[in-house]
Amino acid sequence: MKKAVFKIGGSILQELPKSFYQLLIDLKEKGICDPVIVHGGGPEINQALKQMNIESTFVDGLRVTTEEVLEVAQMVMSGTINKRIVGLFQGQNGKAIGLSGVDGRLLQAKPIHNGKLGLVGEITKVETSWIDMILKEGGIPVISPIAAGEGEIRLNINGDTAAGAVAEALGCKLILISNIPGVMETINQKEIIHHHLTKNDVEAMIASGVIYGGMIPKVRSALASLKGGVEESVILNGLEPDNILKYLDGEKVGTILREKEIAEHV
Ligand SMILES: Nc1ncnc2c1ncn2[C@@H]1O[C@H](COP(=O)(O)OP(=O)(O)O)[C@@H](O)[C@H]1O
Numbered sequence: 413m414k415k416a417v418f419k420i421g422g423s424i425l426q427e428l429p430k431s432f433y434q435l436l437i438d439l440k441e442k443g444i445c446d447p448v449i450v451h452g453g454g455p456e457i458n459q460a461l462k463q464m465n466i467e468s469t470f471v472d473g474l475r476v477t478t479e480e481v482l483e484v485a486q487m488v489m490s491g492t493i494n495k496r497i498v499g500l501f502q503g504q505n506g507k508a509i510g511l512s513g514v515d516g517r518l519l520q521a522k523p524i525h526n527g528k529l530g531l532v533g534e535i536t537k538v539e540t541s542w543i544d545m546i547l548k549e550g551g552i553p554v555i556s557p558i559a560a561g562e563g564e565i566r567l568n569i570n571g572d573t574a575a576g577a578v579a580e581a582l583g584c585k586l587i588l589i590s591n592i593p594g595v596m597e598t599i600n601q602k603e604i605i606h607h608h609l610t611k612n613d614v615e616a617m618i619a620s621g622v623i624y625g626g627m628i629p630k631v632r633s634a635l636a637s638l639k640g641g642v643e644e645s646v647i648l649n650g651l652e653p654d655n656i657l658k659y660l661d662g663e664k665v666g667t668i669l670r671e672k673e674i675a676e677h678v
């Protein structure tokens with residue numbers, strides 16, 4: 413069965429209906445695709461840091477991560493959120509297995525920008541055998557984006573970046589579930605959604621500021637995952653789980669990202 417990585421954004425995590433989890437279980441049971449889940453957790457990390465009076469800042473959508481911040485990010489994502497998602501799948505009789513990128517060195521990483529953002533990593537390797545093992549046993553892997561660095565070092569990875577690396581390593585489609593209908597732009601005071609974007613479009617939109625903050629790692633990882641025969645990745649609004657089925661049926665929903673435009677989309 414074809415695998416598909418679903419990244420659940422922190423922006424939408426607490427609002428996703430039960431039907432979302434049921435849909436993913438159905439896709440697996442019907443043999444449509446074998447879901448692999450990677451989640452984020454930005455807003456809940458923010459909340460926990462605030463409660464502890466710990467400041468944190470972002471550079472191009474990435475959280476500058478001190479040791480103190482890393483401990484909180486790990487607690488929130490590998491603990492609270494990861495187990496909550498596993499529980500939600502189990503509530504629908506799904507066989508979910510939660511693990512972080514540290515477990516079994518599933519996600520291996522090195523510090524990004526020579527450590528200028530602190531303990532923020534970029535993925536160097538994905539130990540896909542752990543994912544394949546879970547899938548082979550009929551499970552749904554649920555992965556938290558804290559990665560193993562050198563030795564005992566752990567690194568904070570943006571959820572989109574982690575999901576893109578997992579999709580790339582598995583050679584499968586990446587479906588980014590977020591709180592927006594897709595990549596938006598205001599033109600002549602009207603908000604429009606871009607249904608198809610290429611690498612060139614995206615870089616121009618980042619340069620002009622149309623794409624900013626958390627959308628930057630999202631579009632970049634969506635494009636970076638397009639290797640080994642995977643032609644497109646997609647950004648969808650998770651509040652309407654029907655969007656996933658519509659997308660899989662070829663309907664025009666969300667934003668599809670491709671290396672280059674194909675003829676019928678011009
Ligand atoms: N061009 C854009 N279109 C839509 N959203 C954008 C755009 N540029 C920046 N954003 C912001 O990116 C956010 C999604 O990224 P993020 O908050 O990291 O989501 P998630 O937690 O789902 O990964 C949107 O809520 C919006 O504030």
Ligand SMILES: CC(=O)N[C@@H](CCC(=O)OP(=O)(O)O)C(=O)O
Nearest residue numbers: 421422452453454474475570571
């Ligand atoms: C390095 C880095 O920025 N890590 C992110 C990980 C969570 C994340 O990516 O959550 P979203 O899905 O909500 O974007 C952070 O600390 O917020």
